[in-house]
């Protein structure tokens with residue numbers, strides 16, 4: 001079909017002012033936060049109502065035009081990259097918090113709302129929406145639903161799927177459906193809400209969500225523990241959970257990351273330490289005191305050489321600089337940064353970190369690892385230069401060792417960043433041919449013309 005016809009059709013549906021097609025605009029939406037994937041779309045369209053999304057999908061389906069839903073474009077798996085040209089569907093005009101139902105503790109929110117804005121809004125009621133990816137101040141609700149995002153509080157509070165109770169979705173053929181609802185118990189039919197959550201824009205366009213909210217914790221206690229041995233740090237992580245404490249946050253940084261952060265920030269991190277753990281317990285003040293004491297015992301029993309307790313919110317922010325700055329500092333080392341999120345059972349963290357160190361040495365690539373130790377969600381971060389072909393081959397080989405190693409430990413390719421394009425080569429190894437066929441059958445049933453984010457998550461269907 002002629003590109004002009006497509007542009008005119010989109011302008012008729014959403015209005016001229018919500019359609020972009022200049023070369024500069026198309027380039028701007030040709031990539032996301034993932035290095036190495038840039039493909040030009042034909043048009044960028046910003047609908048403002050569910051009805052408009054439905055009309056766009058009807059048109060795209062009739063003319064077999066690929067559609068790539070997009071929020072803030074912060075995903076790390078090339079999820080919004082317009083691989084086969086077509087329409088980038090920008091969902092940021094869906095920017096309203098429609099309702100906060102205090103009796104049912106449910107918020108009804110449009111998908112273009114930024115996640116932090118939900119929390120800022122509900123703080124007045126003493127409530128929280130727990131999923132908090134590192135991009136909480138930029139990521140859209142829709143992007144986090146489509147990626148089933150996690151974050152720092154995943155260990156105690158779970159991830160996005162645990163808080164999405166209902167959805168409004170526009171299907172590939174333009175049908176509008178509503179899944180789930182405000183019922184706490186609801187076993188009527190397949191769990192379509194969970195199916196769409198984490199489907200990376202390949203099954204439908206989410207327009208609205210019903211989100212479960214929780215009372216905000218009354219108290220928190222944060223600390224940082226320094227270890228001479230990564231094995232001891234790993235044992236401390238398992239030990240804390242074995243002591244029946246579920247911290248809100250339990251993060252780890254390896255030596256390469258500690259040294260890099262210190263090089264750039266000079267905040268006095270122990271550059272000779274093998275690992276640092278950052279721990280936060282939260283809840284009722286009495287329970288928090290008790291849990292803090294038990295965590296300190298476990299840290300001591302596992303040879304933490306130094307533990308510092310945060311004395312105030314400012315002190316906590318200072319102690320947590322190391323975690324906050326881990327990715328920005330690693331990213332300063334080289335032009336290109338790949339942040340992976342292979343995830344393993346938490347008891348296997350030391351084994352996994354050994355695999356990463358070996359991959360780094362064997363293939364001569366620089367890797368710093370930090371991550372959500374409590375839930376085994378590690379972020380081996382490979383810094384390199386995309387323009388250096390030889391180095392990129394070595395990076396791929398290192399990733400191959402890391403992903404295969406994670407799977408061999410009973411882990412998974414992705415704890416929170418999704419599959420997109422980046423992890424396709426290893427999908428069949430994790431899910432088997434039959435598992436892939438079952439997922440492809442779902443895709444073909446809901447999107448028979450394969451127009452929704454084609455080529456992502458499952459590859460060619």
Ligand SMILES: Cc1cc2nc3c(=O)[nH]c(=O)nc-3n(C[C@H](O)[C@H](O)[C@H](O)COP(=O)(O)OP(=O)(O)OC[C@H]3O[C@@H](n4cnc5c(N)ncnc54)[C@H](O)[C@@H]3O)c2cc1C
Pocket residue numbers: 032033068069070071072073074075076079080091111132133134135138139140141142143144145146147148149150151152200201202204205206207327416417453
């Ligand atoms: C520095 C950094 C730190 C990060 N830290 C974390 C972290 O701690 N935890 C974590 O889980 N992730 C993390 N991420 C990844 C990323 O922020 C999350 O995946 C985020 O949730 C994506 O939101 P977004 O609005 O940018 O989505 P986008 O990147 O725009 O889209 C993501 C995916 O969702 C699809 N999509 C978007 N909107 C819709 C919709 N309305 N309907 C259907 N599909 C849709 C897209 O097609 C794409 O496949 C991080 C990323 C960066 C760059």
